[in-house]
Amino acid sequence: xxxxxxxxxxxxxxxxxxxxxxxxxxxxxxxxxxxxxxxxxxxxxxxxxxxxxxxxxxxxxxxxxxxxxxxxxxxxxxxxxxxxxxxxxxxxxxxxxxxxxxxxxxxxxxxxxxxxxxxxxxxxxxxxxxxxxxxxxxxxxxxxxxxxxxxxxxxxxxxxxxxxxxxxxxxxxxxxxxxxxxxxxxxxxxxxxxxxxxxxxxxxxxxxxxxxxxxxxxxxxxxxxxxxxxxxxxxxxxxxxxxxxxxxxxxxxxxxxxxxxxxxxxxxxxxxxxxxxxxxxxxxxxxxxxxxxxxxxxxxxxxxxxxxxxxxxxxxxxxxxxxxxxxxxxxxxxxxxxxxxxxxxxxxxxxxxxxxxxxxxxxxxxxxxxxxxxxxxxxxxxxxxxxxxxxxxxxxxxxxxxxxxxxxxxxxxxxxxxxxxxxxxxxxxxxxxxxxxxxxxxxxxxxxxxxxxxxxxxxxxxxxxxxxxxxxxxxxxxxxxxxxxxxxxxxxxxxxxxxxxxxxxxxxxxxxxxxxxxxxxxxxxxxxxxxxxxxxxxxxxxxxxxxxxxxxxxxxxxxxxxxxxxxxxxxxxxxxxxxxxxxxxxxxxxxxxxxxxxxxxxxxxxxxxxxxxxxxxxxxxxxxxxxxxxxxxxxxxxxxxxxxxxxxxxxxxxxxxxxxxxxxxxxxxxxxxxxxxxxxxxxx
Amino acid sequence: xxxxxxxxxxxxxxxxxxxxxxxxxxxxxxxxxxxxxxxxxxxxxxxxxxxxxxxxxxxxxxxxxxxxxxxxxxxxxxxxxxxxxxxxxxxxxxxxxxxxxxxxxxxxxxxxxxxxxxxxxxxxxxxxxxxxxxxxx
Numbered sequence: 016x017x018x019x020x021x022x023x024x025x026x027x028x029x030x031x032x033x034x035x036x037x038x039x040x041x042x043x044x045x046x047x048x049x050x051x052x053x054x055x056x057x058x059x060x061x062x063x064x065x066x067x068x069x070x071x072x073x074x075x076x077x078x079x080x081x082x083x084x085x086x087x088x089x090x091x092x093x094x095x096x097x098x099x100x101x102x103x104x105x106x107x108x109x110x111x112x113x114x115x116x117x118x119x120x121x122x123x124x125x126x127x128x129x130x131x132x133x134x135x136x137x138x139x140x141x142x143x144x145x146x147x148x149x150x151x152x153x154x155x156x157x158x159x160x161x162x163x164x165x166x167x168x169x170x171x172x173x174x175x176x177x178x179x180x181x182x183x184x185x186x187x188x189x190x191x192x193x194x195x196x197x198x199x200x201x202x203x204x205x206x207x208x209x210x211x212x213x214x215x216x217x218x219x220x221x222x223x224x225x226x227x228x229x230x231x232x233x234x235x236x237x238x239x240x241x242x243x244x245x246x247x248x249x250x251x252x253x254x255x256x257x258x259x260x261x262x263x264x265x266x267x268x269x270x271x272x273x274x275x276x277x278x279x280x281x282x283x284x285x286x287x288x289x290x291x292x293x294x295x296x297x298x299x300x301x302x303x304x305x306x307x308x309x310x311x312x313x314x315x316x317x318x319x320x321x322x323x324x325x326x327x328x329x330x331x332x333x334x335x336x337x338x339x340x341x342x343x344x345x346x347x348x349x350x351x352x353x354x355x356x357x358x359x360x361x362x363x364x365x366x367x368x369x370x371x372x373x374x375x376x377x378x379x380x381x382x383x384x385x386x387x388x389x390x391x392x393x394x395x396x397x398x399x400x401x402x403x404x405x406x407x408x409x410x411x412x413x414x415x416x417x418x419x420x421x422x423x424x425x426x427x428x429x430x431x432x433x434x435x436x437x438x439x440x441x442x443x444x445x446x447x448x449x450x451x452x453x454x455x456x457x458x459x460x461x462x463x464x465x466x467x468x469x470x471x472x473x474x475x476x477x478x479x480x481x482x483x484x485x486x487x488x489x490x491x492x493x494x495x496x497x498x499x500x501x502x503x504x505x506x507x508x509x510x511x512x513x514x515x516x517x518x519x520x521x522x523x524x525x526x527x528x529x530x531x532x533x534x535x536x537x538x539x540x541x542x543x544x545x546x547x548x549x550x551x552x553x554x555x556x557x558x559x560x561x562x563x564x565x566x567x568x569x570x571x572x573x574x575x576x577x578x579x580x581x582x583x584x585x586x587x588x589x590x591x592x593x594x595x596x597x598x599x600x601x602x603x604x605x606x607x608x609x610x611x612x613x614x615x616x617x618x619x620x621x622x623x624x625x626x627x628x629x630x631x632x633x634x635x636x637x638x639x640x641x642x643x644x645x646x647x648x649x650x651x652x653x654x655x656x657x658x659x660x661x662x663x664x665x666x667x668x669x670x671x672x673x674x675x676x677x678x679x680x681x682x683x684x685x686x687x688x689x690x691x692x693x694x695x696x697x698x699x
Numbered sequence: 700x701x702x703x704x705x706x707x708x709x710x711x712x713x714x715x716x717x718x719x720x721x722x723x724x725x726x727x728x729x730x731x732x733x734x735x736x737x738x739x740x741x742x743x744x745x746x747x748x749x750x751x752x753x754x755x756x757x758x759x760x761x762x763x764x765x766x767x768x769x770x771x772x773x774x775x776x777x778x779x780x781x782x783x784x785x786x787x788x789x790x791x792x793x794x795x796x797x798x799x800x801x802x803x804x805x806x807x808x809x810x811x812x813x814x815x816x817x818x819x820x821x822x823x824x825x826x827x828x829x830x831x832x833x834x835x836x
Contacts, residue, residue: 166784168764168793168815173833203790228816228833 027076032121033314034072035081038065039121043114044385046107047392053102063092069117081120084135087142088113094146099216101152106145111389113138152215153185154222157236159208160229166203169229177225182215317415320375327372328658332677334365339680373563374412380458380467381409383422387429387456394433401440401451402433408458413465417537417557421467424530428469428553429454431527436473436551446548448472463559470552476545478502503543507531535690538564538581564659566686568652568678569635572622576648577657577676577686584636584643586651591630604634604645611636613645614696619671625649639693646692655679659686670695713761714743718835721745723753723767723779724797733766733797736824737831750774754782757789763835765794766827769805777805777812784813793834 045062052058066089074082088110094100116134123131156178164171178184187209194206213222219237226235251265276290341358344351384406395402413421437443437452444450455470478499485491485505497505507527531541538558545551558564558581566577567586593605594613603610613634617624626632626649634645657676662669673688713719720742724730734744745762747753749771756762765783769776776796783789793815798806806817818830 165791167810167813168791168834170793170834177833225833 028124031072031076031078032124035069035121036118037314038069039114039117041065042069043111043389046102046110046114047385047388049102050104050107056096059092059096059102063089063096066092078124080135081117084113084120084139085117087139087146088117090146091142099152100145109138109141109145113142153240154213154215154219155238155240156211156213156222156226157208157238158211158226158230158234160205160234162204162206164205164229167228171205171229174225174229178211178213178222181217181221181225182213184211185214186210186212315375324372324376324658325660327369328660329677331365331369331658332679332681334362335679336681338362376415377412378415378418379410379412380418380465381406383418383425384409384456384458386422387425390426390429391433391454394430395437398434399439400433400437402437403451403453404429405453405455406457407455411458411460411465413458413557414559417465420533420537421539421555421557424533424555425456425467425469427527427530429456432469432471432473432551436471436475438474460559463565465557465559466554467557468552468554470550472550475547475549475551476503476506476543477547481505500544503545506543507541538579563656564676564686565654566657566676567635567654568684569633569648570625570650570652571616571620571648572624574620574622575652575678575682575684576616577684578635578637578646579673579686579689580654582637582639582689584638586633586635588631588633589629589645591628594629604629606636606643606645609643611643611645612697613647614692615647617647617649619692619696637689637693639690644693646687646689657684657686713745717741717743718763719743719745719761720831721747721753721756721762721765721767723747723750723765723771725749725768725771725773729768729797732824733827736827737766739824740828740831742831750776750779750782753779754786757783757786760788762789762792764831765789765792766797766831767794768797769802769809770799777808780809780812780814795830795834 042062042065045058045065049055049058049062066085070082070085070089073079073085091100091106091110095102095106100106112134116132116138119132158174160171161167175184175187188211190208190210191206193208194200200206215222219239222237223235229235251260251269254260255262255265276285276294279285280287280290337358341351341355388404388406391402391404432454433452437454438446438448440450443452453472455468457470458465458467460466482491482497482502482505485502486493490505491497507530534541534555534557540556542554542556543551544554564577565580567580567583569576569578587606589604589606594602595605595610596602597610602613602615604613613629615629616622617627624632629645629647632647632649633651634647635651636643636645638644655678657678659674660676662672662675671688671692672685673691674686676684676686678684720737722730722733722737722744724733725748730746730748734746737744745756747756751774753765753767757765767776767779771779780794780796783792783794794813796806796809796814796817797820798809798817800819806814809817815834816830818827
């Protein structure tokens with residue numbers, strides 16, 4: 016390593032950190048799944064491999080702190096693979112914490128020493144402790160010794176002693192059912208039998224050895240039992256344990272019990288074939304649900320991807336330029352006929368390339384959804400609530416940049432749902448709801464929009480509280496005539512958190528207003544629906560991609576600009592009397608009795624317009640937050656989808672302009688930054 | 700055979716402070732091997748060359764565990780175990796048989812006669828002590 020230049024080293028680290036981050040994500044999602052499916056050995060192998068890969072690659076590039084740390088994680092996972100450790104909640108929580116630290120260590124590669132974390136030693140020790148913990152598995156030992164065991168000189172006390180030497184005896188139960196009446200008791204005989212519950216890390220062979228001389232083959236049975244057994248025993252098991260019924264009775268009863276499919280078939284509701292097919296589908300789902308957790312990917316630098324998208328966008332534009340030329344020439348010669356045919360093929364392939372290029376930037380929302388499983392788990396733990404997160408539509412795809420930008424808003428919405436929405440188990444029970452709350456995080460695509468929804472079955476929003484709060488903040492007046500929905504949507508306004516107290520979970524300063532702002536910066540919309548007592552649904556509508564935009568092309572002087580259609584409400588030509596100036600400064604235009612500020616685009620951009628007065632020109636009405644504004648332009652040219660292009664490094668940030676684009680005729684046009692324009696003009 | 704050095708002459712050469720192990724075997728080398736092993740482990744060894752010799756040493760209490768060979772020329776090991784169990788003092792005393800790999804049937808016989816456990820020859824001193832410690836402290 017010493018021979019490497021710092022540049023090579025940095026490159027090595029960056030490749031490593033990409034790979035390791037991917038592995039750690041896999042490890043994390045795997046662990047969360049493992050908690051649900053502790054028996055899934057394939058899953059366990061995947062998790063183990065992820066830890067193993069990080070350990071190996073960090074070690075080989077000299078990151079011994081990370082390597083050492085992941086070695087400890089691997090040790091625990093290996094024990095799980097060998098069935099010597101159960102993936103219980105405690106162990107999984109520890110491994111998740113460890114995964115967090117690995118992430119931090121990787122992130123700190125560029126700056127500091129990865130071993131320089133206060134939790135480092137602590138976590139390693141905790142992992143070693145778990146690994147060392149001697150009582151790993153539980154066995155039920157059914158010991159029915161021979162009645163003559165005393166005559167063979169065997170002291171049962173020694174058996175208990177020897178069992179204690181290899182593990183912890185959790186429970187011993189003696190059965191007295193074969194003890195005869197007192198008059199018939201032979202004190203030299205043994206009439207008891209025992210069930211012993213032993214927790215040990217030794218294998219069953221070691222237990223059998225303890226009973227080597229005390230029990231023959233029929234006298235001793237050692238049954239491994241799952242340590243993570245549900246706290247509530249099955250009814251049958253209870254009845255057996257309490258001696259009400261025998262094991263055979265239960266078996267008989269269970270045999271006469273029929274499976275759901277069978278019952279449905281007998282009732283004529285479904286055919287046998289239906290059931291078979293459904294079971295097959297169920298099995299398929301089990302398999303694919305696992306496969307989903309292991310995606311096969313290659314990593315590509317996002318810059319390269321952006322470049323490709325850019326070039327393809329230009330190619331499409333050039334295609335339409337060529338098309339205009341060909342059409343202009345007419346198809347009267349054989350050569351132009353053939354050119355036409357060849358070109359239409361080229362265009363078809365061009366569209367195909369464009370579509371698949373766009374899809375390269377698309378990622379399934381699963382990428383972020385799965386993180387929330389853990390978030391909900393931790394939030395619920397912190398609040399002592401019982402909350403189940405259900406994910407749906409994880410395969411819905413969104414542009415990577417959109418996906419990144421909705422992560423924080425979603426975290427906030429989910430926090431709100433768990434913290435404020437879902438009630439305490441006791442409160443839920445008293446309302447007749449199941450004690451565990453449900454948060455549904457779903458995503459689906461409709462046309463060019465993707466919806467992401469966070470829905471909870473909690474207490475819902477309190478209309479009166481919101482209204483009171485809005486009133487005290489001066490957002491509404493007592494006489495405001497608002498629909499329920501309008502009131503609920505008030506919570507997205509700054510300062511309108513209705514949480515009674517700020518907790519460590521919610522109220523961290525990121526309010527609903529910030530959520531809304533973030534979503535709107537993505538040309539998205541937030542919609543709130545709630546039903547008091549039964550829950551809240553917050554729906555986010557997002558454009559499929561940020562790279563393509565529906566634009567309204569407008570002209571000002573000789574220039575063409577693009578206004579995002581998402582912010583346009585309408586366009587109109589006001590009458591001369593509708594335009595006024597108030598306070599000698601602010602120009603307003605009356606639209607159906609409402610005065611809205613007028614922005615003369617030519618003044619703002621210092622362009623000489625064809626039409627100077629609004630009543631000769633056109634006003635495009637745009638919506639920003641709760642207000643409308645009029646933007647004066649010379650004319651409307653049309654509506655078209657434009658491929659957004661960055662202005663380039665030379666023009667990092669231009670006032671009033673969001674980005675550029677190339678129009679169908681090859682002309683370059685600027686895309687207006689509507690919120691920016693409004694803020695700039697109103698601030699003056 | 701004379702007494703091995705180190706055996707004390709308290710009732711039948713038994714110790715009052717240590718656990719007394721009666722070793723019954725007609726092979727001198729085996730007796731010696733077993734006796735060294737148990738003495739190293741802190742037990743007292745009382746040696747008997749055959750069943751009769753052993754029964755003479757079991758006339759009163761004091762023996763904590765009996766280790767006996769199963770194939771002895773004068774007394775059959777299983778017969779010896781049966782005799783021990785008729786002695787009221789030794790009804791419940793652990794008896795460990797020294798057996799051969801091939802003697803599964805004989806082992807069952809011994810068990811029915813009242814043997815507590817067994818150890819298969821050849822064995823190491825550690826294996827012997829492990830088995831003994833399953834029956835006495």
